[in-house]
Amino acid sequence: MCKILVIDDEAAIIDIVQQALGVYGHNVETATNGREGIAKFDSDCFDLVITDIRMPGIDGNGVVQHIRGSDKKYIPVIAISGTAWAVEDDSFDTILEKPFPIKTLIDSVQELLPAYQNVATA
Numbered sequence: 001m002c003k004i005l006v007i008d009d010e011a012a013i014i015d016i017v018q019q020a021l022g023v024y025g026h027n028v029e030t031a032t033n034g035r036e037g038i039a040k041f042d043s044d045c046f047d048l049v050i051t052d053i054r055m056p057g058i059d060g061n062g063v064v065q066h067i068r069g070s071d072k073k074y075i076p077v078i079a080i081s082g083t084a085w086a087v088e089d090d091s092f093d094t095i096l097e098k099p100f101p102i103k104t105l106i107d108s109v110q111e112l113l114p115a116y117q118n119v120a121t122a
Contacts, residue, residue: 002047002113003027007037007063008080009055013098017050017080020102021109034058038066046075047113050105053081061088076112078105 004026006017011032018028029044031037035058037051049067053060064077068091079087082098094108 002109003029003045004109005029005031005037005040005044005046005049006051007031007034007049007055007060008052009033010052013052013080016102017105020105024106024109026109034060034063037063041067041072042070045072048076048078048109050078050080050109053079053087054083064091067091078108078112080105 004021006014006028008014009032014030014032018030021028029040029046031040033055034051038058041049049063051060051063060079060081064079067073067075067077076093077091079092079095080098080100081087081095087095093112096104096108
């Protein structure tokens with residue numbers, strides 16, 4: 001199916017998201033901080049990025065700014081955060097507040113991927 005990058009400094013969140021997306025056939029790569037996530041994003045091709053907002057070093061706001069400034073700026077980005085008020089950038093396609101139902105995550109991914117596929121092929 002699709003290749004998704006998940007960036008979060010909480011191992012439990014990464015595990016849950018990776019397992020949930022895996023059930024739907026998605027290939028999931030993970031990163032434990034913004035710097036690692038950006039490095040993976042730059043060196044590979046992803047269909048979607050899911051990033052936590054509050055992380056040490058480069059946070060989710062920095063991640064989305066990097067993505068939107070890249071040649072892959074149309075990749076959909078979902079923000080996940082226990083502190084949704086900390087979202088400083090309106091460049092996210094969706095914001096999910098922790099804790100979120102897994103169904104909401106899956107619905108958001110399914111909703112964004114067809115939209116990206118249309119933009120990428122236009």
